[in-house]
Amino acid sequence: MTIFxxxxxxxxxxxxxxxxxxxxxxxxxxxxxxxxxCVVARSAEVKALxxxxxxxxxxxxxxxxxxxxxxxxxxxxxxxDMSNRVVEILSTFSPNIEVYSIDESFLDLSGFERVGYQAYxxxxxxxxxxxxxxxxCVGIGPxxxxxxxxxxCAKKRLAGAEGVCDFTTMTPGxxxxxxxxIEAGEIWGVGRKISAKLExxxxxxVRQLHDADAETLRKRxxxxxERTVRELRGVSCIDLEEVVxxxxxxxxxxxxxxxxxxxPKLEEAVSSYIARAAEKLRAQDALAGAVHVYIRxxxxxxxxxxxxxxxxxxxPEASADTRVLTRWALRxxxxxxxxxxxxxxxxxxxxxxxxxxxxxxxxxxxxMVEASRNDTLMATLDAIxxxxxxxxxxLAAEGVTKTWQMRRGNLSxxxxxxxxxxxxxxxx
DNA sequence: CTATAACTCTCAA
DNA sequence: CTAACGTTGAGAGTTATAG
Numbered sequence: 393m394t395i396f397x398x399x400x401x402x403x404x405x406x407x408x409x410x411x412x413x414x415x416x417x418x419x420x421x422x423x424x425x426x427x428x429x430c431v432v433a434r435s436a437e438v439k440a441l442x443x444x445x446x447x448x449x450x451x452x453x454x455x456x457x458x459x460x461x462x463x464x465x466x467x468x469x470x471x472x473d474m475s476n477r478v479v480e481i482l483s484t485f486s487p488n489i490e491v492y493s494i495d496e497s498f499l500d501l502s503g504f505e506r507v508g509y510q511a512y513x514x515x516x517x518x519x520x521x522x523x524x525x526x527x528x529c530v531g532i533g534p535x536x537x538x539x540x541x542x543x544x545c546a547k548k549r550l551a552g553a554e555g556v557c558d559f560t561t562m563t564p565g566x567x568x569x570x571x572x573x574i575e576a577g578e579i580w581g582v583g584r585k586i587s588a589k590l591e592x593x594x595x596x597x598v599r600q601l602h603d604a605d606a607e608t609l610r611k612r613x614x615x616x617x618e619r620t621v622r623e624l625r626g627v628s629c630i631d632l633e634e635v636v637x638x639x640x641x642x643x644x645x646x647x648x649x650x651x652x653x654x655x656p657k658l659e660e661a662v663s664s665y666i667a668r669a670a671e672k673l674r675a676q677d678a679l680a681g682a683v684h685v686y687i688r689x690x691x692x693x694x695x696x697x698x699x700x701x702x703x704x705x706x707x708p709e710a711s712a713d714t715r716v717l718t719r720w721a722l723r724x725x726x727x728x729x730x731x732x733x734x735x736x737x738x739x740x741x742x743x744x745x746x747x748x749x750x751x752x753x754x755x756x757x758x759x760m761v762e763a764s765r766n767d768t769l770m771a772t773l774d775a776i777x778x779x780x781x782x783x784x785x786x787l788a789a790e791g792v793t794k795t796w797q798m799r800r801g802n803l804s805x806x807x808x809x810x811x812x813x814x815x816x817x818x819x820x
Numbered sequence: 821c822t823a824t825a826a827c828t829c830t831c832a833a
Numbered sequence: 834c835t836a837a838c839g840t841t842g843a844g845a846g847t848t849a850t851a852g
Contacts, residue, residue: 425839432839448838493833583831614845643841650836692838799837
């Protein structure tokens with residue numbers, strides 16, 4: 393039988409920020425979402441102050457000032473790099489690993505039972521602390537859902553010890569007693585809506601969910617929740633996914649730093665988003681068959697005039713050429729744009745993605761020579777941007793000043809991925 | 821009517 | 834100074850539409 397471990401970094405983004413600035417050691421730190429919008433990560437000190445996850449920053453800014461909370465804009469370059477280092481270390485503990493998110497991985501621990509899972513988890517924890525200075529918690533169980541739950545117990549110190557919780561050494565009785573103390577909403581896959589519906593049925597705790605009739609749940613909810621319950625009972629229904637499947641759609645969207653009224657700025661934004669998405673598309677060696685574009689006014693200000701148009705256009709022939717995709721996206725944008733509104737956000741999605749070479753050719757294909765020249769051009773574009781940084785070479789349509797870009801007022805240096813940032817580490 | 825497409829809802833980090 | 838509320842992706846289920 394497979395035994396899973398779920399390793400999750402504690403307060404990941406906030407911890408990364410603290411790592412490179414020792415003066416922050418015992419201070420409350422938050423990291424904000426894009427556009428400095430909402431709180432998406434909180435250090436232990438902030439959680440202790442009762443600051444909620446996901447709260448809009450501007451709503452608590454005064455309070456935060458009183459408490460001396462230090463806020464950072466999201467620095468994804470830094471977090472991604474630290475994340476890769478964590479994965480590298482974890483990979484030495486199991487040949488089978490699923491990188492589930494930027495701060496979480498599932499490991500297949502089959503074959504390591506001799507060591508003792510608890511001890512093995514403690515070793516992972518220690519290694520990551522020693523080599524990176526990051527704290528992680530480890531949950532261990534016979535299904536992914538149980539490993540997730542064990543991790544929760546480790547974090548909340550409900551069971552296990554020293555940040556490691558191993559369900560495999562607990563008796564069924566001990567587990568059920570533990571489950572009585574945990575709300576059903578903590579379970580992986582049970583979100584706000586399903587929690588509320590379960591509650592209406594009298595299912596409040598993990599224990600009650602564990603005991604519920606799977607068939608009934610399937611009828612009242614879905615096959616997904618049925619799987620979840622079976623997993624809670626120790627029947628593995630969700631496999632480790634070691635290879636990330638290619639994306640079926642690629643989207644890029646951003647809120648603007650301030651309201652945008654005119655078309656030219658929206659065109660720059662849409663062009664920039666297409667460029668980003670097309671890069672991803674080519675990275676998985678695929679072509680897109682359709683492009684979706686939307687723009688929207690601020691939905692959080694219902695008193696302002698609202699307009700949220702969107703439109704999808706099928707391409708005559710699937711493409712991964714930034715120039716082609718941009719032309720279609722801009723054509724759509726001009727169709728849906730109406731003057732007089734203050735736009736707050738724009739976004740694009742590439743759809744009907746197919747592997748290159750699998751595509752349906754149009755009747756009016758360019759000559760082979762022309763097509764291959766276009767491919768070479770895009771490959772060169774990607775190579776240059778790979779070498780000199782994203783956006784080093786781009787279409788003029790993206791604009792130069794980009795006055796619409798998101799706010800990022802409290803960005804820390806890229807300590808590990810940029811020479812300028814590395815110098816800042818040395819300076820500390 | 822059926823098969824498929826399109827859309828909606830929910831969840832996750 | 835003021836106003837200010839994230840992004841990306843998947844899967845299941847439901848509804849609309851084409852033939």
